[in-house]
Each structure stands twice: as structure tokens, then as C-alpha cells.
Amino acid sequence: xxxxxxxxxxxxxxxxxxxxxxxxxxxxxxxxxxxxxxxxxxxxxxxxxxxxxxxxxxxxxxxxxxxxxxxxxxxxxxxxxxxxxxxxxxxxxxxxxxxxxxxxxxxxxxxxxxxxxxxxxxxxxxxxxxxxxxxxxxxxxxxxxxxxxxxxxxxxxxxxxxxxxxxxxxxxxxxxxxxxxxxxxxxxxxxxxxxxxxxxxxxxxxxxxxxxxxxxxxxxxxxxxxxxxxxxxxxxxxxxxxxxxxxxxxxxxxxxxxxxxxxxxxxxxxxxxxxxxxxxxxxxxxxxxxxxxxxxxxxxxxxxxxxxxxxxxxxxxxxxxxxxxxxxxxxxxxxxxxxxxxxxxxxxxxxxxxxxxxxxxxxxxxxxxxxxxxxxxxxxxxx
Amino acid sequence: xxxxxxxxxxxxxxxxxxxxxxxxxxxxxxxxxxxxxxxxxxxxxxxxxxxxxxxxxxxxxxxxxxxxxxxxxxxxxxxxxxxxxxxxxxxxxxxxxxxxxxxxxxxxxxxxxxxxxxxxxxxxxxxxxxxxxxxxxxxxxxxxxxxxxxxxxxxxxxxxxxxxxxxxxxxxxxxxxxxxxxxxxxxxxxxxxxxxxxxxxxxxxxxxxxxxxxxxxxxxxxxxxxxxxxxxxxxxxxxxxxxxxxxxxxxxxxxxxxxxxxxxxxxxxxxxxxxxxxxxxxxxxxxxxxxxxxxxxxxxxxxxxxxxxxxxxxxxxxxxxxxxxxxxxxxxxxxxxxxxxxxxxxxxxxxxxxxxxxxxxxxxxxxxxxxxxxxxxxxxxxx
Numbered sequence: 001x002x003x004x005x006x007x008x009x010x011x012x013x014x015x016x017x018x019x020x021x022x023x024x025x026x027x028x029x030x031x032x033x034x035x036x037x038x039x040x041x042x043x044x045x046x047x048x049x050x051x052x053x054x055x056x057x058x059x060x061x062x063x064x065x066x067x068x069x070x071x072x073x074x075x076x077x078x079x080x081x082x083x084x085x086x087x088x089x090x091x092x093x094x095x096x097x098x099x100x101x102x103x104x105x106x107x108x109x110x111x112x113x114x115x116x117x118x119x120x121x122x123x124x125x126x127x128x129x130x131x132x133x134x135x136x137x138x139x140x141x142x143x144x145x146x147x148x149x150x151x152x153x154x155x156x157x158x159x160x161x162x163x164x165x166x167x168x169x170x171x172x173x174x175x176x177x178x179x180x181x182x183x184x185x186x187x188x189x190x191x192x193x194x195x196x197x198x199x200x201x202x203x204x205x206x207x208x209x210x211x212x213x214x215x216x217x218x219x220x221x222x223x224x225x226x227x228x229x230x231x232x233x234x235x236x237x238x239x240x241x242x243x244x245x246x247x248x249x250x251x252x253x254x255x256x257x258x259x260x261x262x263x264x265x266x267x268x269x270x271x272x273x274x275x276x277x278x279x280x281x282x283x284x285x286x287x288x289x290x291x292x293x294x295x296x297x298x299x300x301x302x303x304x305x306x307x308x309x310x311x312x313x314x315x316x317x318x319x320x321x322x323x324x325x326x327x328x329x330x331x332x333x334x335x336x337x338x339x340x341x342x343x344x345x346x347x348x349x350x351x352x353x354x355x356x357x358x359x360x361x362x363x364x365x366x367x368x369x370x371x372x373x374x375x376x377x378x379x380x381x382x383x
Numbered sequence: 384x385x386x387x388x389x390x391x392x393x394x395x396x397x398x399x400x401x402x403x404x405x406x407x408x409x410x411x412x413x414x415x416x417x418x419x420x421x422x423x424x425x426x427x428x429x430x431x432x433x434x435x436x437x438x439x440x441x442x443x444x445x446x447x448x449x450x451x452x453x454x455x456x457x458x459x460x461x462x463x464x465x466x467x468x469x470x471x472x473x474x475x476x477x478x479x480x481x482x483x484x485x486x487x488x489x490x491x492x493x494x495x496x497x498x499x500x501x502x503x504x505x506x507x508x509x510x511x512x513x514x515x516x517x518x519x520x521x522x523x524x525x526x527x528x529x530x531x532x533x534x535x536x537x538x539x540x541x542x543x544x545x546x547x548x549x550x551x552x553x554x555x556x557x558x559x560x561x562x563x564x565x566x567x568x569x570x571x572x573x574x575x576x577x578x579x580x581x582x583x584x585x586x587x588x589x590x591x592x593x594x595x596x597x598x599x600x601x602x603x604x605x606x607x608x609x610x611x612x613x614x615x616x617x618x619x620x621x622x623x624x625x626x627x628x629x630x631x632x633x634x635x636x637x638x639x640x641x642x643x644x645x646x647x648x649x650x651x652x653x654x655x656x657x658x659x660x661x662x663x664x665x666x667x668x669x670x671x672x673x674x675x676x677x678x679x680x681x682x683x684x685x686x687x688x689x690x691x692x693x694x695x696x697x698x699x700x701x702x703x704x705x706x707x708x709x710x711x712x713x714x715x716x717x718x719x720x721x722x723x724x725x726x727x728x729x730x731x732x733x734x735x736x737x738x739x740x741x742x743x744x745x746x747x748x749x750x751x752x753x754x755x756x757x758x759x760x761x762x763x764x765x766x
Contacts (some may be wrong), residue, residue, distance in 0.1 A: 124708045217655060274532075310458065344749075364727060365390075
């Protein structure tokens with residue numbers, strides 16, 4: 001039995017039979033989140049291209065595509081390969097790929113699907129152009145720094161100049177611009193968030209307009225996250241939005257996005273009740289991330305997560321609470337994007353039953369070297 | 384080609400050919416760390432049982448056993464299974480195992496190797512006894528709370544009472560006591576650390592002595608970590624020490640343990656140089672843990688790690704530094720134990736060459752359900 005077969009065999013079984021710690025996805029809440037986002041985009045010129053870095057899971061991505069997404073956004077070549085293998089053809093890697101091992105796999109991927117990748121330097125586009133050779137044509141988005149100050153070129157002429165260079169290089173095809181307003185997406189005050197996003201989108205679309213006047217029209221203008229999808233998605237000139245966390249949600253985004261429900265929990269088992277006010281469960285730092293704060297115990301009632309060590313959750317419990325070894329505790333993660341890849345799979349549950357098992361197939365080190373040929377014809381049937 | 388074959392194929396190749404981010408193990412430093420620890424234990428009555436939670440890697444554990452360790456300590460059943468499959472037979476799971484899925488696998492494991500597991504409650508030993516049935520005899524260490532206040536029973540009669548119950552239950556075999564002085568191992572002041580460790584060891588060995596007077600001699604008295612191995616390992620009555628981090632080391636332990644050298648680095652590739660004083664590399668929170676602080680950029684000189692996002696390291700660089708896309712940057716992790724399982728394998732390097740590739744085979748979700756039958760005879764040839 002392979003690892004994958006082993007996990008898939010839990011489909012149809014009671015949630016109580018699961019190994020812990022495990023990821024649980026609430027099927028109904030997930031469906032409602034996907035529907036809520038689809039409703040927003042149903043009457044906008046911009047389209048949704050959900051970021052799969054939040055779940056690294058092709059089964060979930062396929063649901064997003066079924067709900068109307070035009071394709072997906074990925075952060076790594078491995079994520080993109082998992083998506084391509086599942087049949088999704090329209091893929092943006094919203095990141096610079098420079099390492100030669102990954103560049104080689106990127107070129108292979110570009111030869112079998114409609115792939116776009118971000119760039120922000122002359123050196124990177126030379127590398128990509130050389131690697132592409134006659135093997136493939138790589139779609140290119142020039143990344144514009146819209147205020148986050150991570151990657152990306154300054155808006156305006158510097159970005160346009162790189163776009164012109166891209167258009168001149170063999171093996172590359174200029175497709176447009178992207179800019180991620182990562183400095184805005186988490187601002188708690190909705191007004192400040194919207195203002196910061198609009199300033200960022202003005203910088204991005206101003207650059208697009210400059211390139212158009214230079215005879216270089218951008219087919220794709222990609223931006224936005226879960227915190228800003230509504231502002232970015234309604235901004236004139238933006239063609240697609242990269243929101244990803246809306247599907248599973250977490251404590252961090254729950255503060256700013258009430259229209260989506262937390263659909264991801266971590267199931268754990270109590271392993272010790274060493275004192276009347278303390279219990280210990282088996283989910284720790286190796287199954288729950290903490291860089292955005294400590295997760296929250298949501299079930300059963302009367303349990304508060306105080307601390308995590310590597311394989312332990314330290315819980316404060318009321319003295320009268322009879323929680324003991326073998327009982328289950330569920331946590332909401334503070335950050336889904338970094339919690340999910342600590343696990344091999346997600347168990348999709350409803351009413352105490354495992355409905356489906358989804359492998360985290362974009363996880364680091366999950367896939368063999370060569371991307372499997374995607375199923376079906378090359379055309380973008382992923383819509 | 385399987386994932387494992389793909390990674391193993393890097394053996395013999397230049398370090399420059401590796402995908403990034405990747406784990407690098409300095410072969411010479413690792414060997415020196417193992418030797419340094421072996422030297423300490425060569426004239427002590429206590430033995431070394433290294434904790435594999437720090438690396439989850441059977442290839443590294445085998446080196447520790449070759450260097451004189453009597454067996455290994457594990458935190459999870461998956462880690463223990465990886466060790467058993469590699470031929471290591473003397474295994475302690477220094478944690479409570481309660482979840483029925485894992486208890487079942489624990490019993491399977493106990494039927495093929497010399498397995499011990501920690502317990503601290505009546506409910507847990509009943510569960511284990513029932514699960515063992517006629518299938519196996521599970522070795523049991525009663526966990527004593529020696530001051531860390533996580534799991535474990537109070538020292539003295541409460542712990543002895545559970546030991547007596549263990550001795551009375553079918554399918555279980557009382558082997559001794561364990562106590563982990565996790566509150567002491569990280570204390571920066573060596574004197575305070577030694578004092579805290581001695582107080583903890585007194586509580587543990589006092590309990591052992593009480594049980595002996597009750598006619599229940601403990602064959603195993605297990606304790607200690609990298610911060611306290613010398614004190615715990617020389618304390619009368621302690622039979623084995625669970626230190627693990629000494630092999631790979633990290634920033635946290637470098638502050639308190641100068642005799643071991645940092646042997647683990649994370650290799651990354653610069654993907655962007657967006658400003659004269661800023662560069663961005665491809666190792667982020669999904670390949671470097673931060674709960675013990677931010678990692679340190681150690682090569683090339685003149686580079687300082689400022690921040691991490693999911694797939695990006697934000698570097699401060701000197702203006703005259705020509706670091707750009709494609710160049711490599713190496714980091715020391717702040718906490719090896721939580722950084723290693725973010726990766727599928729470690730590349731053992733020396734002088735720019737990949738000497739060996741070691742899978743992180745105790746990683747969550749790496750192994751199929753049934754533990755492969757260990758190689759060779761059942762006797763503890765793992766010494």
C-alpha cells in the first residue's frame with residue numbers, strides 16, 4: 001500500500017477513525033466560500049485566478065475552477081506541476097524562478113500548458129530565454145513593485161523597459177504585468193485597506209497604460225489577495241485577482257473577511273491530563289504554524305490553547321471539564337498557508353464522516369521529477 | 384522515477400546543481416559532533432539514546448548508532464517506524480501514544496522490535512494493554528514530571544503507583560521511568576542549567592529508588608537533552624540520555640553548546656535584487672522555521688537576513704555587494720527540529736560535492752501504513 005492509498009482508504013469512514021494530528025476541511029463551509037467568491041466575480045470584468053499556495057492541493061483547485069476560476073496562481077514550480085497533472089492548464093507562477101533545476105522543470109511545464117511566470121530582472125529573463133531554447137515558449141508577466149517592497153521593479157518606465165526586452169527575446173512571450181499589494185491585504189481597517197489597495201492598483205495600471213502607449217498591450221494584469229479581492233477585482237484595468245486564503249480561511253483573515261467562514265481545522269487527540277487545569281494534545285509546532293500567532297481551540301468548549309511545543313498542544317481547561325486521554329480537540333489555524341504543507345493530506349468531512357481525502361500534492365518533495373503529461377487536449381478546458 | 388530516486392540521483396553531483404531551498408549537512412562537522420558526544424559517553428555508566436525528532440532521518444540515526452548510541456528516542460510512531468525499517472531495533476517513543484490509529488501501528492512495531500513508550504495515565508495504559516492483546520508486549524516507561532509541567536505524573540508515589548499498575552497489565556512490560564527536564568535544557572547560564580538539571584534528576588531518581596524499595600526495579604531511567612547531556616549523563620542512576628540536537632545543531636543551541644558545530648544549513652538562490660540594499664532569495668517560512676527567532680545568513684559575507692515571507696527571504700546587502708539573481712545564499716536555522724521536516728531530504732556535502740542524499744523518512748506522511756519488516760535478526764544488533 002502506498003502512502004497515498006493509505007490516506008485515500010479513509011474515505012467513507014467516521015472522522016473518529018482518523019490519525020491525529022490531521023487537517024479537516026468542512027465540506028459545506030468550503031463550498032459556501034467558493035460560491036461567495038464566485039458570486040462576487042460573476043458580474044466583474046476581472047476574473048478569479050486563485051492562489052494555490054494556500055492549500056497546495058489540486059483537488060481543491062479543481063473545485064475552484066469548477067466554481068468559475070479561469071486557472072490558478074502558484075508560488076512554486078512544484079505547486080504548478082501538481083495543478084498541471086490534475087488537468088488545470090492555465091497557470092501563473094507569481095514568483096521569480098531562477099534556480100537552474102527549477103527553471104528546467106518550468107520549461108517542461110511550459111511545453112504542456114499555458115504557463116506564465118513573473119520576472120523582475122534582465123538576468124532572470126536571459127536565463128529563462130536560454131533555458132526555453134526551442135523547447136517551449138514561456139509566458140511572462142513583469143512584476144511591478146506596487147508598494148510591498150519585496151520583489152518587482154519600480155512602476156512606470158523601468159517596468160516597461162523590461163517588458164520591451166521580454167518581447168525581444170526568443171522563447172519568451174510578453175503577456176502582461178503583475179503587482180501584489182501584500183502591504184495592504186492584512187490591514188484591519190477596511191477603509192485603509194481599500195485606500196492602500198487603490199494606490200497600488202493605480203501604480204500597476206498606470207504602468208500598463210504606459211506600456212500600451214509604447215505599443216505593448218498587456219493581455220493580463222494580475223493582482224489582489226483575499227484581503228483586497230473586492231477592491232482589486234473592481235479596479236478598472238485589472239484583469240484577474242490572485243486571492244487564495246478565502247477558500248479555507250484562518251484566524252488572521254477572519255479578522256478582516258467576515259463573508260468567508262473558517263473551513264479548515266486541525267484535529268488532535270488528548271494524550272495527557274496531568275493536572276486539573278491542564279491537558280495536553282498531540283498537535284504541536286510540527287502540525288500548526290505560529291508566525292501569525294497562536295491557533296485557537298474551537299472544540300470542545302471550555303478549552304484554551306496556551307502553548308505549543310513540537311508535538312504537544314498545552315491546553316488550559318476548567319477543573320470540572322472531564323477532558324482526558326483519547327478525547328478530541330479541534331483547532332483553527334492562525335495561518336492556513338503555512339499550516340497545510342505540514343500535512344500530507346486533508347480530510348474533507350461533513351457530519352462526522354470523511355467524504356473525501358485530498359492529497360497535498362503540491363507539497364515540497366511530493367512529486368517525482370518529470371511532470372506527468374496533463375490529461376486531455378492542450379486547449380484551456382480548465383475554465 | 385520516484386521522488387526518492389529523483390533526490391538520490393544528486394549523489395556525486397556538485398552542490399551547485401541542487402534545487403533550492405534545500406537542506407545541506409556538512410559531513411565533516413556532523414562526524415565531529417557525533418564523535419564529540421561519543422567521547423563523553425565512552426567512560427560514563429549512562430548511554431546515549433539520541434532523539435531522532437531533531438532530524439527524522441534513519442540514515443543519520445544509523446551513524447549515531449555506529450558511533451555508539453544504544454538505540455534511538457522518537458517522538459512519533461512514524462519516526463519510530465522509519466528507524467525500525469532501517470534496522471534499528473532498540474527504540475523509545477518518549478511520548479504518550481493514545482490515538483487508536485497510532486496505537487495500532489505501535490503494537491505492530493512492538494511485535495518486531497524492542498519498543499518502549501512513555502505513559503502517564505491509567506486510561507492510556509488500559510488502552511495500550513487492550514490493543515496489545517496477544518499480539519505483542521509493549522515496553523513501558525512511566526513519565527515523571529520533573530519540573531517541565533507538560534506531561535508526566537508527579538514524582539514519588541503517584542508515579543510508582545502507575546508503575547505497579549503497568550506491571551499488572553497483560554501486554555505491557557514495565558521497563559522503567561523517564562523524565563524530560565525541558566525547562567532546563569535551554570537556560571543560557573551554565574551553572575543555572577546544571578542546577579535545574581540536577582534538581583530534575585533528583586526527582587526522577589528518587590522515584591526510581593522508591594519503586595525499587597517497592598520491589599519494582601527500573602531497568603531504564605531515561606532523561607536529558609543537548610543542553611544537559613553532561614549533567615544528566617553523569618548523574619548517578621540515570622541509565623540513558625536523549626540528546627538529539629547535538630548532531631545538526633542550530634542557532635538556539637549554539638548559544639549554550641560551544642563544543643558542537645552547526646552542521647545544518649539551508650541553501651537558497653537569490654531570485655531578485657530589487658534595490659541597491661535589498662536582495663530576495665527563495666527560502667521562506669515554508670523552508671525555515673522561526674519560532675525560536677530568525678535564521679542567520681552565513682554565506683556569502685555581507686548579507687543579513689531581515690525577514691521571511693512564505694517563499695521569500697528578504698536580505699539586507701551592502702550597496703557594493705554584487706549579489707544578484709542566480710547567486711546562492713546559505714542560512715543557519717534557528718531551530719533544526721522544526722526546519723528539517725519542512726524538507727523531503729538532506730544533502731550531505733563536503734567541498735562543494737554532494738556525498739550522500741538522506742531522505743527525511745520519519746517525516747509526517749512519508750511512510751505507508753504497515754511498517755516494513757526490519758532487516759536481520761530481532762536481537763538488538765543496533766548497538
